Amino acid sequence: MNAILASLKASALSAKAEVYRTPIIAKSPPGSMLRPPSKIADLRTQTGLGATTKRKGADIIAPKGMQPQLETGLQIPTANRQIKMPVSKIEKPHVGTVHAGRRSSSGFKVTPKQDRNANSISAAFADIANIGDGPKFTTGALPRPAQGGARGGSRQAARPGVGRRVPATRTSVTQGRANGGKVANAAAAAPSKLTSSNLPLPGSIKRRRIDAPETPGTNPFSFTTEIAGKPSIKTSENANEAEDDNDNEDEDDDEDDDDEKDIGPPPVLRTRAHNDYDGRLKDLEAFSRYMIKKNKTTRKKKKLLSVELEQNSVQVTQLEYDNKILTAKLEDAEKQARLLQTTIEGHERRLQAEKRRHEDEIDDLQRKHKRQSEQLEDEQRTLKKAIADLQETLDTTKSTLQSKREECIRLEATISKQASDQVEMESGNRNLKAKVEHLEDVVNEREIRIAELEDDVASRSQTVNELEEKLRKEETMRRRLHNTIQELKGNIRVFCRVRPLLSEEKNASASLPINFPECDDNNEIELAQSSENALGKTTSKVFPFKFDRVFAPQSSQDVVFEEVSQLIQSALDGYPVCIFAYGQTGSGKTHTMQGPDTITSATNEADLGIIPRAVKQIYENTSNLSERGWEYTLEGQFLEIYNETLQDLLAPSSRNTQGSEKQAKLDIYQDNEGHTRVKNITAIKVDSAERVNWLLARAAENRTVAATNCNERSSRSHSVFTLYLCGKNSLTGESSTGVLNLIDLAGSERLSSSGSSGDRLKETQAINKSLACLGDVIAALAKGNRHVPYRNSKLTHLLQESLGAGNSKTLMFVCVNPNSTSAQESLCSLQFATKVNSCQIGTARRQAAS
Numbered sequence: 001m002n003a004i005l006a007s008l009k010a011s012a013l014s015a016k017a018e019v020y021r022t023p024i025i026a027k028s029p030p031g032s033m034l035r036p037p038s039k040i041a042d043l044r045t046q047t048g049l050g051a052t053t054k055r056k057g058a059d060i061i062a063p064k065g066m067q068p069q070l071e072t073g074l075q076i077p078t079a080n081r082q083i084k085m086p087v088s089k090i091e092k093p094h095v096g097t098v099h100a101g102r103r104s105s106s107g108f109k110v111t112p113k114q115d116r117n118a119n120s121i122s123a124a125f126a127d128i129a130n131i132g133d134g135p136k137f138t139t140g141a142l143p144r145p146a147q148g149g150a151r152g153g154s155r156q157a158a159r160p161g162v163g164r165r166v167p168a169t170r171t172s173v174t175q176g177r178a179n180g181g182k183v184a185n186a187a188a189a190a191p192s193k194l195t196s197s198n199l200p201l202p203g204s205i206k207r208r209r210i211d212a213p214e215t216p217g218t219n220p221f222s223f224t225t226e227i228a229g230k231p232s233i234k235t236s237e238n239a240n241e242a243e244d245d246n247d248n249e250d251e252d253d254d255e256d257d258d259d260e261k262d263i264g265p266p267p268v269l270r271t272r273a274h275n276d277y278d279g280r281l282k283d284l285e286a287f288s289r290y291m292i293k294k295n296k297t298t299r300k301k302k303k304l305l306s307v308e309l310e311q312n313s314v315q316v317t318q319l320e321y322d323n324k325i326l327t328a329k330l331e332d333a334e335k336q337a338r339l340l341q342t343t344i345e346g347h348e349r350r351l352q353a354e355k356r357r358h359e360d361e362i363d364d365l366q367r368k369h370k371r372q373s374e375q376l377e378d379e380q381r382t383l384k385k386a387i388a389d390l391q392e393t394l395d396t397t398k399s400t401l402q403s404k405r406e407e408c409i410r411l412e413a414t415i416s417k418q419a420s421d422q423v424e425m426e427s428g429n430r431n432l433k434a435k436v437e438h439l440e441d442v443v444n445e446r447e448i449r450i451a452e453l454e455d456d457v458a459s460r461s462q463t464v465n466e467l468e469e470k471l472r473k474e475e476t477m478r479r480r481l482h483n484t485i486q487e488l489k490g491n492i493r494v495f496c497r498v499r500p501l502l503s504e505e506k507n508a509s510a511s512l513p514i515n516f517p518e519c520d521d522n523n524e525i526e527l528a529q530s531s532e533n534a535l536g537k538t539t540s541k542v543f544p545f546k547f548d549r550v551f552a553p554q555s556s557q558d559v560v561f562e563e564v565s566q567l568i569q570s571a572l573d574g575y576p577v578c579i580f581a582y583g584q585t586g587s588g589k590t591h592t593m594q595g596p597d598t599i600t601s602a603t604n605e606a607d608l609g610i611i612p613r614a615v616k617q618i619y620e621n622t623s624n625l626s627e628r629g630w631e632y633t634l635e636g637q638f639l640e641i642y643n644e645t646l647q648d649l650l651a652p653s654s655r656n657t658q659g660s661e662k663q664a665k666l667d668i669y670q671d672n673e674g675h676t677r678v679k680n681i682t683a684i685k686v687d688s689a690e691r692v693n694w695l696l697a698r699a700a701e702n703r704t705v706a707a708t709n710c711n712e713r714s715s716r717s718h719s720v721f722t723l724y725l726c727g728k729n730s731l732t733g734e735s736s737t738g739v740l741n742l743i744d745l746a747g748s749e750r751l752s753s754s755g756s757s758g759d760r761l762k763e764t765q766a767i768n769k770s771l772a773c774l775g776d777v778i779a780a781l782a783k784g785n786r787h788v789p790y791r792n793s794k795l796t797h798l799l800q801e802s803l804g805a806g807n808s809k810t811l812m813f814v815c816v817n818p819n820s821t822s823a824q825e826s827l828c829s830l831q832f833a834t835k836v837n838s839c840q841i842g843t844a845r846r847q848a849a850s
């Protein structure tokens with residue numbers, strides 16, 4: 001749209017410029033009056049005209065003594081303003097003939113010249129031009145002349161020779177070369193109507209010089225002006241001269257010769273005598289001749305000026321004609337410009353509307369673009385995040401892919417290997433098939449054999465069942481026999497164990513002189529004791545002791561437990577068993593019953609004492625017994641008797657700490673079945689051998705807490721581990737309830753040798769009391785007293801069921817310290833053990849439901 005508007009504006013401007021440029025060109029038409037400055041100067045020199053006034057765009061030549069008055073171009077004398085060219089008659093312009101006038105006040109006399117052809121500009125041009133052979137005006141591309149025009153008139157008017165009189169001021173119009181050089185009548189040649197469209201373009205005006213003929217008297221500076229579509233006007237001084245012929249033709253004939261002469265200075269009128277009439281007459285005659293000459297010269301000049309004037313008039317007419325044409329073109333151009341302006345305004349309005357619409361569209365598009373940009377930015381952020389996630393996934397996938405590739409490579413290698421293996425296997429398979437066929441035959445044979453064997457198995461399984469039944473009966477028999485053996489061994493037995501000297505004891509003191517006489521039963525021990533009598537003589541006395549078994553210091557835990565395991569089996573068979581260790585502090589009671597103070601999974605099994613080994617044996621035996629229909633549940637409890645007070649060693653540790661929940665009082669009672677039980681005691685199911693380790697660890701922990709309050713608590717209290725074994729045989733319907741009491745008694749130091757006082761004395765008294773009660777109970781059982789004082793101490797009360805109650809089995813370990821410093825205490829312990837060993841407690845009775 002902008003391009004269309006720009007082209008429209010450019011065409012309008014070019015039209016305007018063309019219109020306004022035309023008068024400028026018309027101001028300086030080629031001709032005699034408006035010549036190049038150099039030509040004008042030459043002409044002025046030749047004609048003796050006055051000063052030249054230079055105007056913008058043209059040189060204006062005025063006669064000597066006459067100032068130019070025209071604003072543009074040439075001021076035509078008033079007398080010649082008969083040259084009019086009404087606009088309405090442009091198609092037939094009037095051109096007045098310019099004549100050399102009469103002398104006027106300004107030196108020229110101007111008279112109206114007869115209009116030879118007032119209705120035809122061509123006639124006027126013909127009057128001016130076509131004089132003799134001189135330069136001519138040609139009409140160029142003017143419209144064709146009217147019929148009957150002066151075709152070839154110029155030829156007829158042309159007369160050869162110079163200086164020959166020709167009709168005054170003749171102008172011919174020719175049709176140019178297109179008409180074959182024939183002269184056309186100007187009137188006939190004029191267009192019927194001049195319009196801007198058929199007017200000649202200003203740019204088509206051509207100016208060329210036509211060489212003047214070499215004829216004397218011809219103005220060498222005459223020009224032929226050709227205007228395309230317009231008549232050419234030819235001017236020459238010959239024409240001017242001819243124009244004057246109408247007025248002074250005769251006079252000029254005589255005076256032509258004098259024209260070229262210099263009239264010289266006026267004659268001098270000398271002073272003569274008044275009566276010198278001849279002289280004065282001569283002077284007057286001379287002066288008269290001079291004046292006549294001068295008059296001739298003046299008239300000649302006037303002629304030239306008249307010619308100039310005529311030429312100017314023609315020029316003016318031509319300019320007016322051009323002016324009107326250009327005015328018409330200007331009007332057309334202005335009309336067109338207005339039209340274009342209207343069109344432009346319309347275009348501009350449409351453009352404004354388009355512009356507004358486009359601006360609205362641009363705003364909409366910008367809003368849309370902004371929204372889309374925001375959406376795109378959001379999408380870009382989302383995409384970036386997705387790309388990052390994808391990149392991460394890609395990396396993970398790449399690494400996975402890499403590992404998969406490596407795996408594929410491995411698999412391919414494996415596949416190729418497997419393929420080769422498959423080939424081998426196929427060949428092997430074929431061999432195998434052959435073998436299979438062979439074996440199938442064998443199998444068939446063997447199936448027959450199997451059928452025979454199944455019959456045999458069936459008969460044998462019946463035998464097995466019969467044997468199992470027999471085994472169960474034998475198991476029952478075994479239990480009875482085992483118990484009988486135990487009874488034969490004694491329901492209360494005593495083992496003696498002497499611990500080795502500790503590393504720190506080996507250098508400090510001499511070991512006790514203990515002797516283990518060689519015997520098959522390993523049940524003797526001799527304690528040598530030297531004493532000094534009143535005479536100062538040292539006497540040595542040997543105290544022999546005999547127990548059910550004596551274990552020397554090198555005896556391991558395994559050897560000790562091997563003798564004990566028979567009693568553990570009795571407990572599993574449903575008998576109350578009580579094993580306790582007796583001896584002074586540090587004699588090895590705890591080592592025998594438990595082993596190390598703290599038992600963990602890292603503890604060496606060889607160091608384990610009777611308690612963990614007993615539980616392990618029980619589990620192994622219950623597993624074996626399950627094949628014979630026995631199912632057992634084990635429940636354990638661990639308590640200590642300190643100063644005749646029961647303490648639960650398996651209670652949660654919080655119950656034993658100060659300020660925490662106070663432990664409920666533990667009371668000993670007998671349940672409905674006559675079993676001795678402890679009220680409020682913590683009973684823990686022992687469902688594995690390892691559970692016992694945890695149980696012992698908790699007991700040790702609770703004992704450690706108590707030891708912080710009471711010095712060497714473990715040595716000053718009795719600890720009792722009780723395991724209840726309840727078994728049921730689903731096959732025989734038998735059941736059994738065994739009790740295993742494993743007791744680590746307090747140190748058995750005598751009160752006198754302990755040197756105790758205060759709390760320690762009280763502790764020792766309590767220990768001695770309970771141990772004395774234990775002795776009393778055993779003595780009562782040995783005597784067969786009806787009353788056995790079990791309730792004299794917490795210990796005997798607790799062991800009532802397991803200590804001599806008919807069916808119970810009791811084993812006492814008397815532990816001996818090999819240190820010589822403990823000789824007296826060791827002797828007392830061995831003496832106490834001998835008393836216990838001498839007891840014969842009644843026949844043990846199995847606690848069976850049936």
Ligand SMILES: Nc1ncnc2c1ncn2[C@@H]1O[C@H](COP(=O)(O)OP(=O)(O)OP(=O)(O)O)[C@@H](O)[C@H]1O
Nearest residue numbers: 499500584585586587588589590591714715746747
């Ligand atoms: N048969 C043995 N072999 C090796 N060392 C033993 C043996 N018997 C006991 N000992 C060691 O002797 C020391 C004392 O033993 P232990 O603590 O068992 O005596 P105790 O009679 O239980 O004393 P307490 O009455 O103070 O508890 C311990 O260091 C223990 O390891």
